[in-house]
Amino acid sequence: MSAAGLKSWQAVQGEVRRRIDARVWKPGDMIPNEADLSVEFGCARATVNRALRELAQSGLLERRRKAGTRVTMHPVRKATLDIPVIRHEIEGRQQAYSHMVLTSERLKPPGDIRARMQIGPEDELLRLVSVHLADARPHVFEDRWINPRTAPNIEQVDFSALSANEWLVLNIPFERGDISFSATTAGAREAGILACREGEGLFVIERTTWRNGESITVVRQTFAPGYRMHTTL
Amino acid sequence: MSAAGLKSWQAVQGEVRRRIDARVWKPGDMIPNEADLSVEFGCARATVNRALRELAQSGLLERRRKAGTRVTMHPVRKATLDIPVIRHEIEGRQQAYSHMVLTSERLKPPGDIRARMQIGPEDELLRLVSVHLADARPHVFEDRWINPRTAPNIEQVDFSALSANEWLVLNIPFERGDISFSATTAGAREAGILACREGEGLFVIERTTWRNGESITVVRQTFAPGYRMHTTL
């Protein structure tokens, strides 16, 4: 039962995982404090701390000062998704990347975009509608709004060379953003651009990014049928 | 430019982020080693290490022994999604949760399921088709295969009381899994069960989980229209 000589934080973490898994420590239970565990395992408290900190971060343990550490009652699994630049994703599959700007105009945005980007009623944004192609076949339909106040040189950029996404990543790095994943039904426009049937289910990513408390861009990317995001748990 | 007296790892991390953001250290650049940084910031090397380790984990830096630390050329943003138990997700929105088992049978699975779960050609699985409801309205349509070899008592469980998901989380915790997100088009069956129009785009989560190198379950969850997963970057 007791395990002495667990000198690396990985070993300690493994043993703690094992005990939770084997219900030695049940969901909701308090576990011994760091000092006691470090004695039991024959290592320093810092080593135990490192092991437990990571488990708390992944949601398996809950820790509070003075209160101690307990096994999470209903652990929420966390999945980490890579959000790649579309060109890299396509090139990573050994396909040829290209993209096409369909429209590019400066105008006052509709209310929902104005609200999401928290801009004034008179502010104009750059709207960029484009499509990314993999081996010359449509892959993503992109509808983007860019705030010229946070991306000042945006009007002069030639987006036929570099996609808006990449230009922004390189020049206006964001510090905060939110992202959502959902599904939509292909309308006539999407079907035409993505070369699919009207009424087909399509995967959608929507993203808003911020810098210094000001919005940079809002983008909605609609993927061609069959697209999936994949990761491990 | 130089910043002395950054004594906490958060402060060090903030300063490093700032320098990367301000292009003091450009993508692809090597940054000073830990020892030098600890001198510059006036803190211990362990503090610098803690700050940089987290940045490397989030993909902003690349570190290799002896080679040193460099700013990632094309940082891949990582989004962390919570994968909640459906009941908790619904109850968290103050809605009433319930679920209904539509079919429950033991049979040999089709080839794709057999391949994904890596089981023998004669092995039988428990197939469970159910629907989760929020305020009595259909929310998720779930098609699940369970391996009785890894979940031995599964045949005796009363899934009208506890959903298969929750029973498994409580009794057969998995140690590894993979998950994918995609979109599908509602067929007649999905439309009937989820009370939506045929041809509507629906969000889909597919998951396979493992324990001791054996598969536990494969599940495909199709969400009612309008569902979205959301997180921050």
Place this chain on the structure above:
DNA sequence: CAGATTTTTATGTATAGACTTATAAAGAAT
């Protein structure tokens, strides 16, 4: 000069000890 070997070096990790901070719990005051 290619290939094997040694050296050097930056990160990775462990440790004992001290101090900080949040906070649960006990005690005091109302």
Place this chain on the structure above:
DNA sequence: ATTCTTTATAAGTCTATACATAAAAATCTG
């Protein structure tokens, strides 16, 4: 009984030091 104050405690963190490990760079060798 309720509210305020104190105290004890467990996690959170920083430090100096030491050693481990991977891998680049330098050196040796045939």
